[in-house]
Amino acid sequence: MREASRDLPAVARLRQVGWAPEYRRTPNAIRSILVTTPGGAQVPLGQLAAVTEEQSPAVIFRENNARYVPVKFSIRGRDLGSTIAEAQARIGQKVKLPYDTHLEWGGEINQLHETTARLMVIVPLTLAAIALLVYAAVRRWRDVLIVLASIPIAWSGGVAALLVTRLDFSISAGMGFISILGLAVQDALLVVTGAQRLWADGLSLEEGALRSCQRFLRPALMAASVALLGLLPAALSHGLGSETQKPLAVVVIGGALALALLPRLMQPALLVLAHRGRPAS
Numbered sequence: 021m022r023e024a025s026r027d028l029p030a031v032a033r034l035r036q037v038g039w040a041p042e043y044r045r046t047p048n049a050i051r052s053i054l055v056t057t058p059g060g061a062q063v064p065l066g067q068l069a070a071v072t073e074e075q076s077p078a079v080i081f082r083e084n085n086a087r088y089v090p091v092k093f094s095i096r097g098r099d100l101g102s103t104i105a106e107a108q109a110r111i112g113q114k115v116k117l118p119y120d121t122h123l124e125w126g127g128e129i130n131q132l133h134e135t136t137a138r139l140m141v142i143v144p145l146t147l148a149a150i151a152l153l154v155y156a157a158v159r160r161w162r163d164v165l166i167v168l169a170s171i172p173i174a175w176s177g178g179v180a181a182l183l184v185t186r187l188d189f190s191i192s193a194g195m196g197f198i199s200i201l202g203l204a205v206q207d208a209l210l211v212v213t214g215a216q217r218l219w220a221d222g223l224s225l226e227e228g229a230l231r232s233c234q235r236f237l238r239p240a241l242m243a244a245s246v247a248l249l250g251l252l253p254a255a256l257s258h259g260l261g262s263e264t265q266k267p268l269a270v271v272v273i274g275g276a277l278a279l280a281l282l283p284r285l286m287q288p289a290l291l292v293l294a295h296r297g298r299p300a301s
Contacts, residue, residue, distance in 0.1 A: 051071045177276070
């Protein structure tokens, strides 16, 4: 027998008593427990209190001098952000919290928000740094735009790969989209600088653009093959830890395959349109 916590709301001081199993097996058995009154009479507990059976937390935790009850759940078949947003909206509409009670969301959703905030800063800075480095190599802003145009192509390949494999966008997939930036810019930069050298050697505008794309087709295919073969085991994994490595691998493979094909159709036309009407060298 021990005295209960003082912060429990009660009219009288409560005491916890451990009864034998036969006296607490059912609500009726608890109601039949005899309680001795101050006058010496014995009264069933059911006449003094309402005994009901309800679902409640098995353990109540404490933090910062306050009680809290954790509710944990896992998510399958959906992305974390939209699931939590829908859960918050439904709870806000249908659940009315008692007085002096509040709800806090924690766990991976906090990490998602923090990482998303970082990406909102890192991605623009990365694109700006890439643009400056590309300009230092090609010396013309129209050529910089042609190089940067390969980034949406790579990202479209990553998005298509996620749709085909039915994977949700996650932080791991976001890292894959950032990783494919380097491959996209490198491939386009080779084509643009190669075309500039061919024009300087005296080739016509159309011929130099077409020959540069043909010359660097093999390196692009080799890069796509390396990405495919190196990341294929991770893209096909289903074991422990696959939820973090699989989206990244799928995005990089899809982006590499898109870069191996689509830019060869777009870059010659973009080069000709961008440099038409002005000297090639």
